[in-house]
Amino acid sequence: MAPIFFFMVLITIPIQWIFAFNCNSVEYETIMDCDQCIKCGGHWCISPGPNESHCSRLSFGETRCTSYNEKEIFQFFPRQQQDGNKTSIIRPVSFEDSIKVSDGERNKEFSTPSKVNIDVTPIDYLGSTPDVKLVKKKCDKDTCTQKLVVSLDSDFCSDTGGPVQHFVVPLKIDDVIHAKGQYSVPCACQCSRNVSVNDAYCNGRGNLSCGVCKCKEDWRGPRCEQKAPYDEREYVEPDTDGSCPVRGDISCRHEMRPDVDCSGNGRCEDCCICDRTQDGWQYFDGNNYCEDICMTTSEILEKDSNLTSVHLITYDEEVSRRRDSKNRSIWVECEETVNDCKWTYLARKNVRNEIAIMISKKSCPNAEAVVGGGMNVTALVVPLVVAAALAMAGVGYYVWQSKGGAPQLNKANYQGLEGPKTRVETNPVYIEPIKSYKNPTYGQQV
Known part of the structure; x- marks a missing residue:
């Protein structure tokens, strides 16, 4: 193997x-x-x-x-890397950190000369602007320790970004970048x-x-x-003006109904013009010889008798009479022979162009049939026949009993029922046969 x-x-x-x-x-x-x-x-x-x-x-x-x-x-970055250039007026010169949109605020401390103004406008971001603030924590004669506070809202991640998105917070003194913080934000997996x-x-x-x-x-x-349950929203037919392109080389006959033009659902001009007055016309396919929904389901049932490619809805007469917003019948009655069984069913499409069917009757050569709601006709008829036979027998018994019924089995009524066993009598009208007879004319010439 x-x-x-x-x-x-x-x-x-x-x-x-x-x-x-x-x-x-x-x-x-x-x-x-x-x-x-x-x-x-x-x-x-x-x-x-x-x-x-x-x-x-x-x-x-x-x-x-x-x-x-x-x-x-x-990747996780340490909260603070090496100070870098010791001659810089900002320490550390650069740092990297990761922040999530749910982190609230992430704080970063660094030191600067006490007499400088620092701008912290973030750059290089795709989504919403990060919220960045600079807060002085403490200062001595020459140096200040400051805190960089960063937070993100839930719209930071861009719709077109990758798994990790970045932004930079430059620390600028007199519009010159002296240091920067680089942040990585997880936005996908x-x-x-x-x-x-x-x-x-x-x-x-x-x-x-x-x-x-x-x-x-x-x-x-x-x-x-x-x-998933069937989407009950009504079907919306394609927005067309009812015209068709001039194609004189195209036949108007569908292979499933080759004896009529346009599947019997329209007229043939340069192409098929579907009839918008028939029941179920909203399902006619103008690009396929006005094929109707029954023809569509016929092709499906031929290939898929188990109905896995359509939605099977329990038959409901009230549902079958529903009409759409344009007062058109939503359900269309169809008939089809599948595996020698005749199906009578209703079909429809929804807004997503999905097909649903409700089987109202199914009859097969072995006399079994399914009616609306899934009832087996044979299972229904046989008990009825038996019940009728029992009822007729009951009526006959009642009439028989009303006339007295059978007489009691007693000696008075049935004396000598079996007849005598030893008595022999002669029939008085019985004539014995002639034992001997002589013809008087025997032997004479006539």
Whole structure:
């Protein structure tokens, strides 16, 4: 037997987009996207333990997750590096630090001559402007110790930025940079760069990234195990003027209905012009010979009799009569033969162009049928026939009993029922047969 190999498909995203997200409107425990968690200053755990969440609000260096923590993503800088140039009037000359949008305020102390004015306007940032203040802490005759206070709001991370974004705070005296602070801000996750497409952990219905499944549109749940409910919003037909391009070389016959023009749902000019007066016209496909929704579902059912590619709705007569905002029937009745079974069903589309069907009746050659609501007709008819037979038997018994019924089995009524066993009598009208007879004319000539 040939060996079988399994491959995990990883897609590397060259540019990471951090979509706008309001960090103030959600609880950290409900955030299920690593990038959003980090952007909001949270901590992400790929494999949380019992009673733990993927996202939590923790300071740098803190973790409740043993399998993954932020130290593996972001470099930690010491709060103060070497003083650098000792001749500078500002010490330290430069420093690096990391700050999260949830840190509140981060403080940095440095010393300057006592008689200088310092400007601290940040530069090189992508998102909202960092809030930077300079506070004098104490001064002696020649030197002042000052405190640089930096804080970020939840909009700092840019929608087009990468996992780590930076800004610089220059310390300027007389518009000359004498020192600077460089800050790194985590805004996304390194692990989100790698995506396992249609991963088995997600039941093949979603992409796995940072330990979380991002499910396809029709699926939900931690492992994409739940079918999403059908979107009930009404279908919006394409905005067209009803005209078509001049294409005299195109036939007006659909292969499914080759005996009529435009699937019987329009007229043939230079191309098919769909009839906007028929029921379900909003679903006519003007680019495909006015194909109607029944033709569309017919093609689907032929390939997918298990109905995995459509939404199956329990039949409801009241729902089937609903109309849209333009007073058009939302549901269209169709008939189709699938695997020798005749289906009568209603079909519709929603605003996302998804198809739903409600089966009102299903009949098969073996006399079984399904009616609206999923009732098996054979299972319904057989008990009714048996019940009718029992009822007729009951009526006959009642009439028989009303006429006295059978006589009692006693000696008076049934004396000699079996007849005598030894008595022999002669029938008085019985004539014995002639034992001998002589013809008087025998032997004479006539």
